[in-house]
Amino acid sequence: MKKDIILAGVGGQGILTIATILGHAAISRGWQLKQAEVHGMSQRGGDVQSHLRLSDKEIHSDLITMGDADMILSVEPMEALRYLPYLSKEGWIITNSNPFVNIPNYPDVEDVYAEIRKIKNHKLFDADAIAKEIKANRSMNVVVLGAAIKHLGFSKEEIEDTIKAIFTPRGEAIVEQNITALNTGYELG
Amino acid sequence: MEKLMLLGDEAFAQGALDAGVSGFYGYPGTPSTEIIEFIQRSKQANADKIHHTWSSNEKTAYEAALGMSYAGKRAVVTMKHVGLNVAADPFMNSAMTGANGGLLVVVADDPSMHSSQNEQDSRFFGKFAMIPILEPSNQQECYDMAFFGFELSEKFGIPVMLRLTTRLSHSRSGVIPRERLPQNEISIPENPVQYVLLPGIARQKYKGLIAAQEGYEKEAENSPFNRYDLEAKDTSKGIIASGLAYNYLREVYGEEPIPYPVIKISQYPLPMAQIHKLYDMCDSLLILEEGMPVIEEMLKGASFKGSKPIHGRLDGTIARDGELNPNKVAKALGLEDKYGMDVPDIVAPRPPALCVGCPHIDSFKTLNEALKDYENARVFGDIGCYTLGFLPPYQSINSCVDMGASITMAKGASDSGIHPSIAVIGDSTFTHSGMTGLMDCIYEKTNIVIIILDNSTTGMTGGQEYTAKGRLEEICIGLGVEKEHIRTFFPHIRNHEEMIQIYKEEIEYEGVSVIIPRRECIQTLKRRTKKGK
Numbered sequence: 001m002k003k004d005i006i007l008a009g010v011g012g013q014g015i016l017t018i019a020t021i022l023g024h025a026a027i028s029r030g031w032q033l034k035q036a037e038v039h040g041m042s043q044r045g046g047d048v049q050s051h052l053r054l055s056d057k058e059i060h061s062d063l064i065t066m067g068d069a070d071m072i073l074s075v076e077p078m079e080a081l082r083y084l085p086y087l088s089k090e091g092w093i094i095t096n097s098n099p100f101v102n103i104p105n106y107p108d109v110e111d112v113y114a115e116i117r118k119i120k121n122h123k124l125f126d127a128d129a130i131a132k133e134i135k136a137n138r139s140m141n142v143v144v145l146g147a148a149i150k151h152l153g154f155s156k157e158e159i160e161d162t163i164k165a166i167f168t169p170r171g172e173a174i175v176e177q178n179i180t181a182l183n184t185g186y187e188l189g
Numbered sequence: 190m191e192k193l194m195l196l197g198d199e200a201f202a203q204g205a206l207d208a209g210v211s212g213f214y215g216y217p218g219t220p221s222t223e224i225i226e227f228i229q230r231s232k233q234a235n236a237d238k239i240h241h242t243w244s245s246n247e248k249t250a251y252e253a254a255l256g257m258s259y260a261g262k263r264a265v266v267t268m269k270h271v272g273l274n275v276a277a278d279p280f281m282n283s284a285m286t287g288a289n290g291g292l293l294v295v296v297a298d299d300p301s302m303h304s305s306q307n308e309q310d311s312r313f314f315g316k317f318a319m320i321p322i323l324e325p326s327n328q329q330e331c332y333d334m335a336f337f338g339f340e341l342s343e344k345f346g347i348p349v350m351l352r353l354t355t356r357l358s359h360s361r362s363g364v365i366p367r368e369r370l371p372q373n374e375i376s377i378p379e380n381p382v383q384y385v386l387l388p389g390i391a392r393q394k395y396k397g398l399i400a401a402q403e404g405y406e407k408e409a410e411n412s413p414f415n416r417y418d419l420e421a422k423d424t425s426k427g428i429i430a431s432g433l434a435y436n437y438l439r440e441v442y443g444e445e446p447i448p449y450p451v452i453k454i455s456q457y458p459l460p461m462a463q464i465h466k467l468y469d470m471c472d473s474l475l476i477l478e479e480g481m482p483v484i485e486e487m488l489k490g491a492s493f494k495g496s497k498p499i500h501g502r503l504d505g506t507i508a509r510d511g512e513l514n515p516n517k518v519a520k521a522l523g524l525e526d527k528y529g530m531d532v533p534d535i536v537a538p539r540p541p542a543l544c545v546g547c548p549h550i551d552s553f554k555t556l557n558e559a560l561k562d563y564e565n566a567r568v569f570g571d572i573g574c575y576t577l578g579f580l581p582p583y584q585s586i587n588s589c590v591d592m593g594a595s596i597t598m599a600k601g602a603s604d605s606g607i608h609p610s611i612a613v614i615g616d617s618t619f620t621h622s623g624m625t626g627l628m629d630c631i632y633e634k635t636n637i638v639i640i641i642l643d644n645s646t647t648g649m650t651g652g653q654e655y656t657a658k659g660r661l662e663e664i665c666i667g668l669g670v671e672k673e674h675i676r677t678f679f680p681h682i683r684n685h686e687e688m689i690q691i692y693k694e695e696i697e698y699e700g701v702s703v704i705i706p707r708r709e710c711i712q713t714l715k716r717r718t719k720k721g722k
Contacts, residue, residue: 010539011541023194023361027192027194027363032362032363033194033361033362033363034360034361034362035360035361035362036356036359036360036361037196037359037360037361038303038359039219039220039222039223039304039359039651044541044542044543044544044574044577044649045539045541045542045543045544046539046540046541046542047538047539051360057444059362060436060437060439060440061436061437061439061440061514061515062356062357062360062362062433062436063356063437063514063515064515065440065441065514065515065516065519065527066514066515066516066527066528066529067516067527067528067529068527069529078535078536078537078539079539081532081533081535081536082532082536084529084530084531084532084533085528085529085530085531085532086529087529087530088529089529091529102539102542103537103538103539103540105537106537107535107536107537108535111535112535115533115535119530
């Protein structure tokens with residue numbers, strides 16, 4: 001089994017937290033992982049992506065081969081489209097619909113949605129609004145993750161355990177917020 | 190032992206720590222920064238008082254590491270590829286002095302220029318200096334090569350280069366650590382002339398370096414990191430893959446065996462006997478390497494007089510520039526080149542930008558206003574976040590070349606008659622390479638305005654300390670700038686008029702002016718406030 005996931009967003013939106021949770025869950029299964037991150041100049045409000053590769057066998061390349069990704073998991077709708085060359089024919093796009101507008105020429109958001117809807121396997125929802133509704137404003141990324149996990153072959157319990165393991169040092173309240181965010185996202189998946 | 194999840198940079202850092210290093214020296218630069226940052230956070234390193242303070246620049250870092258090696262202890266010096274240009278003088282000469290305690294020069298290259306001005310390949314530098322080079326292909330090798338590199342360095346008494354690239358530096362994977370080694374005790378070099386490169390001695394040392402090459406090559410030939418899989422039946426092609434390229438080669442064949450004979454290179458000088466063997470048994474060669482065509486050029490040069498084709502970046506089989514990836518490798522092998530879907534036209538580029546609340550924004554906006562009345566104004570920029578001031582809506586700067594070049598280029602332009610000639614440089618960059626240029630200006634009373642943007646950190650690389658923090662005015666006065674022409678202000682909208690006024694006054698002054706807009710980087714400020722809560 002292998003899962004190749006492109007995580008996409010804008011610098012500072014928390015895609016590395018998603019990578020940490022999924023990576024931790026994979027390791028708990030005894031899987032291997034490679035995770036290519038972006039550091040440096042691009043982090044300053046530019047587009048960022050992470051190649052996350054999980055497998056029960058040896059992984060060679062740190063980069064995902066174009067046309068091979070099982071999923072584009074994005075916290076920003078236009079950023080989800082930027083990595084389409086990587087998506088496999090049966091691959092999923094799971095993305096937040098709330099645009100992050102920090103450039104003057106951001107396209108009409110309805111056009112962005114139309115392009116996402118052209119992809120056979122997609123989930124498009126306002127993860128920011130959902131996070132706000134459940135009073136977990138800072139867990140937008142975990143809502144998006146929640147919607148993805150069944151399509152990645154993980155059980156909800158596995159990810160819950162991981163969230164507990166990772167966030168417990170930061171306090172019960174943070175753990176609870178993230179579990180709620182995960183469950184709410186899961187229902188959308 | 191338990192597996193650690195580490196970036197390539199961190200895997201090396203932990204490896205060096207476990208291999209008995211006594212000190213890390215370096216200046217921040219993407220993608221090398223995380224090596225020393227990891228050590229600064231490491232409880233193990235702090236408990237053992239392993240040196241991990243940032244140096245003023247790569248040259249001072251290199252020389253300090255050389256001094257630690259002189260004292261018999263193991264030392265690491267880290268930098269990005271262009272940092273080695275700054276440290277080139279001690280680097281080249283350290284190949285002549287050799288090492289006493291193990292000395293590892295860790296250089297992280299940035300093919301595709303994710304965060305750099307060029308994509309120079311440090312293996313050329315290693316070859317130029319005639320020292321052994323290690324090129325890991327994965328995180329475990331990053332870790333293991335720290336042990337191996339120190340051993341190699343001490344066995345031959347020579348600095349060893351470890352070459353990383355962005356994709357490995359910044360990719361995380363599992364690493365199995367080993368038993369720790371103790372640090373070395375102090376031991377002064379036995380040979381009193383080892384580090385004295387007077388011409389007569391240097392000539393002897395150079396003969397020694399030349400004579401040592403055979404041993405280095407033999408070592409590479411038997412390296413645990415080089416592989417010679419020459420049994421494959423299809424000899425229409427032989428493949429040489431170095432470092433990361435070897436992973437991509439294995440990736441494109443997945444679980445299938447590679448049908449051609451393959452040599453994996455992770456240690457240099459090139460094991461030529463094995464490469465000749467491959468050449469003789471195959472009809473052609475394909476060279477896969479991350480970065481510039483270093484191996485390819487060597488093989489196409491004098492070593493091979495034959496007429497068999499050698500394919501790679503030089504003949505266009507693989508693009509001459511840019512980072513390697515599995516798709517490029519698949520194409521070079523004539524395999525199916527997979528592709529998802531095109532990016533829709535509506536997707537707009539999202540370049541990096543100055544952060545909301547960044548003090549540089551106010552400094553640039555007011556500078557633009559102050560320069561409105563000067564038709565011929567030129568603003569020379571430097572290396573840092575503020576290089577983004579080139580982009581709209583600011584469009585404030587006209588150049589970005591190398592660390593410190595703002596001041597000296599502005600000087601040359603001023604010498605040519607350009608007025609106003611303005612330099613914009615960050616506080617950390619000024620510390621790194623700005624002071625000597627300022628001395629030139631003072632000595633000649635150049636008509637110039639130097640703006641030192643003081644955000645009290647090395648911002649672009651994520652907020653590291655630097656050696657002149659809090660002492661910029663003292664330094665400028667000490668170097669000889671007239672007190673009344675060192676002006677500071679707090680770059681903020683509420684001081685808008687004052688800032689423009691100061692810029693204008695100093696432009697009108699015929700001589701050296703230094704203006705210091707001072708306000709903390711919004712990122713370090715956020716982090717500090719968060720911590721304080």
